[in-house]
Amino acid sequence: MQLSRAARSAMEKTMSATARRQKWRAFALIAPLALFLFVIFVIPISALLYRAVDNPEVIERLPGTLVVLENWDGEQAPADNAYTALMNDLLQAKADSGTGSLARRLNYEISGYRTLIFKTVRRLPFDDGSALSAEQVKSRFIDVDPRWGEARYWQAIANNGTSYSPYYLLAALDLKQEADGSIARVPPSTSAFLEIFGRTFLISAVVTVATLLLGFPLAYWISTLSKRRANLVMICILIPFWTSILVRIAAWVVLLQRQGLVNKTLMGAGLTGEPVDLLFNRLGVYIAMTHILLPFMILPIYSVMQSIPPTYQRAAVSLGSHPFAAFWRVYVPQTYPGVGAGTLLVFIIAVGYYITPALLGGAGDQMISYYVAYFTNQTINWGMASALGFILLVGTLILYSLYRRLSGRELGLG
Template identity: 45%
Template sequence: MKYEAITTSTLVEPPLDIDARKRLKQQLRQAERWNRSKAFLLVVPLLLFVGITFVMPIIEMLHRSVYDPLVADSLPRTVAALKQWDRQQLPEEAIYAVLAEELVSLQEQHELSKVAGRLNSEYSGMRSLLSKSARRLSRKDTITRLIDTGSVRTAMIDIDQRWSDIAPWAAIKNLSSRYTLSYYLAALDMRYDENGEISAQPEQRQIYKTLLLKTFAISALITALCLILGYPLAHLLATLPESRSNLLMIMVLLPFWTSLLVRTTSWIVLLQTEGVINDVLIHLGLISERLRMIHNMFGTVIAMTHILLPFMVLPLYSVMKNISPSYMRAARSLGAKPGYAFIHIYLPQTLPGIGAGAILTFILSIGFYITPALVGGRSGQMISNFIAYHMQTSLNWGLAAALGGILLAMVLLLYSVYNRLVGINNLKVG
């Protein structure tokens, strides 16, 4: 049988010319661009959803926390006239006349209460001062007569002696800009003083700084309690046989299937003065007088710890489940005592779960609203309750946005610290 000789040249394809290589590379780039475009189009709905429901509200909140056009729009002539005022002495007669005319105009348009309320937050008593002055100046063409005689300043001081003070005028000038940091200063118990300098609020008006520190302290305490209670529970779930572990995991997840309001109401039933816990303690003879465990800080901490405990257990469990028991057995076989082996071998491997559970629990706790409002009462409330108050009752959305912006900044700071110490790539949440 004869075989034809096959030379090497018949097996090797001829090399492509330069133009063919360029066309091939171009086709490959086009194919890659098309694949990336298809992948991007698939996630466009998700990006739109996240942008509309999450990113845009945050941007709007941050914008509202620094945007305050009410005084500039309501008193434009007064604001323009005060630009050259040096804050060293009372304004000139012409500025008094301009303000008097604008106050009367706002009174007739029923818009005075808005600007008066905003100025009152900057200078206490401004609401009554503006309302009283506008009411007195609007009688029988008083403004025209006073302007003609050049006695507007004297008349306004006669109406209220506070017009002879620089403070009301400084308050108007401090809020004359459309963009201001006054909301953030108020959220930190600070303000612009009569000279336009940043100073502390009067002691009787300082509430937010203490409330912020209280919120972070409560959140840290709840996070610590969840870690103390959740760590042994997660270890038990990770080491038990799968059949028993699954049953206990159902018990851990059971609160997620119950409404937050229902769980909070249940704690009210348990903790109230005539509640179940007090009845049991009295029946057992452990106490002689009923304990006050609700509408205070104790009730807030207990209820929130119970509600947030699963958020600590799940990240810990996901990490512990992947730790081989052979590490502990090897340490014991080498002579290490159980406590030493746990601290030096097992505990360091669970740090990603501890970090993830701690940051998740802490962030959730600083924004809690329903539980502190129902269980904590007045003394157990947190900063989120005051944010809701300014949004719903006082309608001071700028201050509410500033308080929310401070919380957001603290969360981002906490996130950066976690990323530096543990690494966001090690985040495991179950």
């Protein structure tokens, strides 16, 4: 009996060691992929979220002023010692060459704050070597610019007393935080981002539908060809992948211009009496994006169609079904996974498009990626660029979750 227990114990230890080795072997196999995803996906997304709420400028450059404003009621201009603290902080910011970032951040809160900061810093120091009382410092600030006597300019400083702020995320949704902490919508004259997000999703949806309407029958036709001919057609479809997007866009500029091939063909066929404006508008964007993204719709649908046995449709016809009804009720439902994959792939790629709308569209055709690039490269507003990118990511994930839920119900999985 004791030998049996010893043998059982040894067997259990051997099995446990074998299981551990298998787990470590599996972990070693997936570790490179996990590390790759962590480096190219998790870290950038985390940085994106961090930059969207990061708010270091005011708290780093005006620490003494923020301490004085902690107990300020926010109704009227603060006490005289707040002006002294602001003078000392601005002098230190000037010495550290940090005035620019501070002025730029406060200018996001109130237009014209940048000018106010630089105007004041140029007049510092006030004392010219002699000590001034707090009341005198306040008087000097107001002499430089009467706006220092208004409470809202001090509220802009007090509202940024934390290292993290929802300002950029709210601004990306055309919202703002009031002095009392409540959330309000910005005036219609200054709101734009919700319209731009709506335009982005609308253009992406139209392009997705256009590629589906063109790609589905083309994929079905390819699936009916012999293997040799199907491979030849697929090569023709994949050829654009070997050409730069900029080259393809330049080609569309040549084709769609008023004296281009498309307009000459339309006029030669008598369809139009004068050239049609196809460039620098929404129609040109739709045409070019549909052409560029069409292969991404065809490939998933064709891969699914290729695996559907043709006997199913013939069996339905032999049982008395109309050929179109057999196609619609028997064949098409089996292509849903490919249609869903192609639709999702095209839509996700389309929402992030930048070059095509920028070169072929007008001012009212730019998508959200254009403004992400604008805030990144021109205004150097990384916070706003990160907030716009993060909102776009969240919207895409919500639509993806909705697609997964609907496709699960369609397939009987929900």
